Amino acid sequence: MKYQIYLLFIAIIISSCTSDNNNTKTETKKEVKTVDVPSFNSDSAYNFVAKQVSYGPRVPNSNEHIECAKYLTAKLKEFGAEVIEQDFIATAFDGTKLKSKNIIGQFQPDRQRRVLLTAHWDTRPFADNETDNELRNKPILGANDGASGVGVLLEVARIIGQKNTSVGVDIIFFDSEDYGQPEFKKLDYQEDTWCLGSQYWAKNLHKPNYYAQFGILLDMVGAKNAFFSKEGTSMYYAPGIVEKVWNTASKIGYSDYFLFQKTNAVTDDHLYVNQIAGIQCIDIIQHDPTTNSKFGAYWHTQSDNMDVIDKNTLKAVGQTLLEVIYNE
Secondary structure, eight states, X not given: OHHHHHHHXXXXXXXXXXXXXXXXXXXXXXXXOOOOOOOOOHHHHHHHHHHHXXXXXXXXXXXXXXXXXXXHHXXXXXXXXXXXXEEEEEEOTTSOEEEEEEEEEEESTTOSSEEEXXXXXXXXXXXXXXXXXXXXXXXXXXXXXXXXXXXXXXXHHHHHHHSOOSSEEEEEEEXXXXXXXXXXXXXXXXXXXXXXXXXXXXXXXXXXXXXXXXXXXXESOOBTTOOEEEEHHHHHHOHHHXXXXXXXXXXXXXXXXXXXXXXXXXXXXXXXXXXXXXXXXXXXXXXXXXXXXXXXXXXXXXXXXXXXXXXXXXXXXXXXXXXXXXXX
């Protein structure tokens, strides 16, 4: 009888422990939230690219440059951003003083956790890759090299203005990126002649102690049949962010654009965001192994016009960007 009572006592204890464990599991189970990510409108982005190109080449010190700056500032304000215009004088490789302007749109500026999205809005004053000397010394329209990244970010800004993200977002259009020293002028090599706007911003942040969780730079993101590799500078400074973006693109069906292939480092605005500002920043930039430049046959030529731009590429980049920032 004592033996039976003992067994009953043990059974009660085991049952109680099992019940407690089950309750604990129930209490620690987390609800998985799904984020409703807006759809990226490629028609809208395309129109933003075309509008920039309609001004002509946006080279610093030109009227076209001044008018386009007004347009970009006005659109960011229209979409609800608090805008800072960071005016500065940059010195080009040949001593030319460039009247430059970084345009910064802040969404939910009081939020501590922030994401930085960037592109350059100026265009190249030379068509380095033209064989005709007369064409080589003329500025380019820069539909892909400059306008495509800005066009994508304007559409992102329009969407954020309608539906907030859980993090603050800063969109920066860097100036004087494309005024770097050209090889055809046969001058002694100089360091850091490219990306003058991002260098200035990184040394003169628009807010004291500004910091972002990470940054994403867009450059040449609108061409037909383009794809984007894991660029070397991005992989050196921010491999985790590269994986986050590329995995997101693959998950939503854009693995044909975002290739899991590492390629050589390039000098672009993200280099100085990483080196000087200390913010992990990656570059989504076209890679074309079929050309000497690795950037497309139209790169730094007079052919970089609206004929190059493809809405499907804009969609792939823009939708991937939205998935990343809305899931932060």
